[in-house]
Amino acid sequence: MAINRREAREAVFTLLFETEFKTNEDRAEIFALSCENREVAEDAYIRRVYFGVGEHQEEIDALIAKYAKGWKTARISRVSRSVLRLAIFEMRYLDDVPPSVAINEAVELCRKFDEESARAFVNGILNSIKDELAGAENV
Numbered sequence: 001m002a003i004n005r006r007e008a009r010e011a012v013f014t015l016l017f018e019t020e021f022k023t024n025e026d027r028a029e030i031f032a033l034s035c036e037n038r039e040v041a042e043d044a045y046i047r048r049v050y051f052g053v054g055e056h057q058e059e060i061d062a063l064i065a066k067y068a069k070g071w072k073t074a075r076i077s078r079v080s081r082s083v084l085r086l087a088i089f090e091m092r093y094l095d096d097v098p099p100s101v102a103i104n105e106a107v108e109l110c111r112k113f114d115e116e117s118a119r120a121f122v123n124g125i126l127n128s129i130k131d132e133l134a135g136a137e138n139v
Contacts, residue, residue: 003041003043005045006105006108007041008041008043008045008046009045009049009086009105009109010109010112011040011041011043011046012045012046012049012050012053012086013082013083013086013109013113014034014038014040015030015031015034015040015046015050016050016053016082016085016086017078017079017082017113018030018034019054020078020081020082021078027050027051027054031047031050031051048094049086049089049090049094052089052093053085053086053089056089056092056093057085059092060084060085060088060089060092061073061085063088063092063129063132064076064081064084064085064088064125067124067125067128067129068121068125077114077115077118079110079113079114079118080110080114080118080121080122083106083109083110083113083114083118083122084106084122084125084126086106086109087102087103087105087106087122087126088102088126088129090102090105091103091126091129091130091133092133099126099130099133099134100130102126103123103126103127103130106122106123106126107119107122107123110122
């Protein structure tokens with residue numbers, strides 16, 4: 001059964017959030033167990049984004065740290081950190097997701113899973129990163 005992009009994005013978010021608690025476990029194992037136990041769909045988008053975030057996490061976290069003024073990445077809630085990583089990966093590495101869509105979807109994930117104050121925080125960081133990425137493309 002095919003799932004829509006919003007459902008796939010939420011599945012990636014849950015995988016990233018789970019990974020926050022299992023830092024010593026292999027991503028492939030977390031993914032396989034989630035597909036088996038939680039019925040996470042075997043979907044190309046889910047696979048690409050989940051493993052892509054892991055592959056580029058250092059760079060993604062550096063962008064978060066750059067714009068999360070006064071916040072160390074480790075102090076940001078696991079929910080917000082997972083949402084940010086997902087949206088930044090989409091903006092930076094996926095050609096078929098416009099930055100405005102990635103930001104809107106990130107704010108929706110915050111609305112569903114995080115506290116109210118997180119929405120503005122996540123939105124602000126992502127808009128700053130969107131502006132940086134747009135500036136880099138115009139150089």
